[in-house]
Amino acid sequence: MVGFFVVxxxxxxxxxxxxxxxxxxxxxxxxxxxxxxxxxxQTVGAYGSAPHPTWVSYxxxxxxxxxxxxxxxxxxxxxxxxxxxxxxxxxxxxxxxQQIGMVTGTxxxxxxxNGKPFHVYNSNAGNGVGHTFSIPTLGINVPxxxxxxxxxxxxxxxxxxxxxxxxxxxxxxxxxxxSYPWQCFVPCGLGFLYGNGGPMQTNGYMAGFMKVVA
Amino acid sequence: MSVAAEGGAxxxxxxxxxxxxxxxxxxxxxxxxxxxxxxxxxxxxxxLYYIFAGPHIPPGRMSSTAGGAVFDFNILIVLAIPVMIGxxxxxxxxxxxWRASKGGPEPEGGPLAANNFKIQTSWITITTxxxxxxxxxxxxxxxxxxxxxxxxxPNPIWTPxxxxxxxxxxxxxxxxxxxxxxxxxGFETTQLVxxxxxxxxxxxTSLDVIHDFWAYQLGVKADxxxxxxxxxxxxxxxxxSFVVRCDELCxxxxxxxxxxxxxxxxxxxxxxxxxxxxxxxxxxxxxxxxAYTYTPDANGADGGYYPDNVDPYSKxxxxxxxxxxxx
Numbered sequence: 001m002v003g004f005f006v007v008x009x010x011x012x013x014x015x016x017x018x019x020x021x022x023x024x025x026x027x028x029x030x031x032x033x034x035x036x037x038x039x040x041x042q043t044v045g046a047y048g049s050a051p052h053p054t055w056v057s058y059x060x061x062x063x064x065x066x067x068x069x070x071x072x073x074x075x076x077x078x079x080x081x082x083x084x085x086x087x088x089x090x091x092x093x094x095x096x097x098q099q100i101g102m103v104t105g106t107x108x109x110x111x112x113x114n115g116k117p118f119h120v121y122n123s124n125a126g127n128g129v130g131h132t133f134s135i136p137t138l139g140i141n142v143p144x145x146x147x148x149x150x151x152x153x154x155x156x157x158x159x160x161x162x163x164x165x166x167x168x169x170x171x172x173x174x175x176x177x178x179s180y181p182w183q184c185f186v187p188c189g190l191g192f193l194y195g196n197g198g199p200m201q202t203n204g205y206m207a208g209f210m211k212v213v214a
Numbered sequence: 215m216s217v218a219a220e221g222g223a224x225x226x227x228x229x230x231x232x233x234x235x236x237x238x239x240x241x242x243x244x245x246x247x248x249x250x251x252x253x254x255x256x257x258x259x260x261x262l263y264y265i266f267a268g269p270h271i272p273p274g275r276m277s278s279t280a281g282g283a284v285f286d287f288n289i290l291i292v293l294a295i296p297v298m299i300g301x302x303x304x305x306x307x308x309x310x311x312w313r314a315s316k317g318g319p320e321p322e323g324g325p326l327a328a329n330n331f332k333i334q335t336s337w338i339t340i341t342t343x344x345x346x347x348x349x350x351x352x353x354x355x356x357x358x359x360x361x362x363x364x365x366x367x368p369n370p371i372w373t374p375x376x377x378x379x380x381x382x383x384x385x386x387x388x389x390x391x392x393x394x395x396x397x398x399x400g401f402e403t404t405q406l407v408x409x410x411x412x413x414x415x416x417x418x419t420s421l422d423v424i425h426d427f428w429a430y431q432l433g434v435k436a437d438x439x440x441x442x443x444x445x446x447x448x449x450x451x452x453x454x455s456f457v458v459r460c461d462e463l464c465x466x467x468x469x470x471x472x473x474x475x476x477x478x479x480x481x482x483x484x485x486x487x488x489x490x491x492x493x494x495x496x497x498x499x500x501x502x503x504x505a506y507t508y509t510p511d512a513n514g515a516d517g518g519y520y521p522d523n524v525d526p527y528s529k530x531x532x533x534x535x536x537x538x539x540x541x
Contacts, residue, residue, distance in 0.1 A: 097402075098500045098501050099404075102494070120497045136404075137470065181467060183389070194388075194422040194423065207466065207467065
């Protein structure tokens with residue numbers, strides 16, 4: 001009886017810890033008041049380390065150390081211009097729904113792909129689209145154009161710019177305080193039903209939160 | 215029932231305990247008394263509910279289907295109130311009238327408690343009439359044009375009488391809804407805008423798992439199943455915004471799968487639709503031809519969505535093929 005009780009308590013504790021555990025938050029909110037915030041992310045085709053080395057993932061650059069952090073949580077100040085830079089190291093494919101091939105919700109409704117502005121990307125051409133950066137509640141969507149799958153792509157995070165990559169830049173103004181879920185809308189969880197399992201449903205990989213603080 | 219029967223028995227016969235010499239004591243007619251109390255209370259509460267609470271029953275009267283839902287709710291509640299009052303009145307009456315007195319004998323049943331023909335007949339008749347009426351009423355309300363606001367499948371039996379029905383396709387995907395307007399070049403957008411006073415045919419489908427399109431204030435709620443064209447009709451009456459939510463647990467971001475729609479005037483809708491069609495033209499020509507259902511690529515990341523008669527494993531170049539049902 002005592003043994004059963006101990007096991008039950010251990011199971012409950014493990015479950016509570018597991019369910020409440022969150023990826024770390026990279027803090028960009030220490031910028032000077034009124035100044036734009038520069039947020040840098042990268043996407044990799046395979047994280048390369050335990051517990052899920054084959055899963056695609058986002059990483060976020062810590063502004064204080066310059067180190068890449070395996071997380072999808074970042075924090076920005078409210079009502080501030082956020083300049084996003086996403087270095088996309090993964091390959092691409094035609095989109096399941098080309099509707100997410102459009103840039104929406106950003107300043108000027110455009111994004112820069114390796115320095116060139118674009119509003120719509122034809123995912124049926126070229127290397128397709130690998131991922132998106134989307135904050136649905138803010139109407140933000142940016143397709144992250146893929147790299148040539150036959151190139152020697154980076155296979156373990158963090159990737160460096162020596163590997164083939166595309167650089168996406170765009171800006172938006174952060175809203176009021178709150179937590180805003182963001183995600184990739186490309187079903188990129190290979191090996192999962194319709195590609196929407198695994199990393200697509202796991203915070204810290206292809207989904208996370210933008211925390212906005214006053 | 216045993217106590218009711220007992221009451222009924224007492225009211226019709228001699229109330230004196232058997233085996234005594236006392237003359238029969240005249241008992242009140244409990245049945246008629248209960249009926250009178252029930253009738254008066256029902257006659258008071260039902261109109262009060264209908265007049266004061268009825269107009270505020272959700273989801274409101276923003277559309278024909280929402281108004282229909284409110285009407286249905288009110289009818290059901292107006293019917294339910296007398297039943298509820300009947301139960302409560304009977305319980306209260308029984309507690310007051312037939313409770314055991316201190317030191318007295320326990321109340322007993324008797325042959326009439328189990329075989330009261332009047333009560334049994336009344337009970338069966340009333341409940342049968344009530345249930346049959348509700349079945350008939352519910353069926354009619356479900357199938358009448360724009361009645362339920364729920365998906366009626368790809369070939370609805372009852373359709374709106376209006377000659378002009380605006381088709382809008384609702385596409386569910388993890389984890390958002392997008393909307394295609396086939397009569398405006400088939401553009402696809404995350405905005406749901408509908409014109410006031412025009413019959414709408416929502417064609418609800420999904421690109422992956424099962425979702426559920428729930429336009430709350432419009433009173434429309436239809437499952438979004440992959441490879442299924444689930445049609446739901448409505449006619450918006452009131453201008454304003456409404457909330458669209460997914461009502462089928464569909465993954466980690468199910469809770470974030472919502473957006474706001476808007477009912478605007480016909481003129482405003484025309485302007486919006488034409489402006490949006492123009493603004494999205496570059497992307498619209500990259501979409502697959504409009505079809506009522508699509509087959510998502512089964513390989514996960516590799517591939518787009520296809521009109522439903524195309525091999526899901528084929529290449530995207532098949533987008534250019536003419537598909538049945540294309541707009």
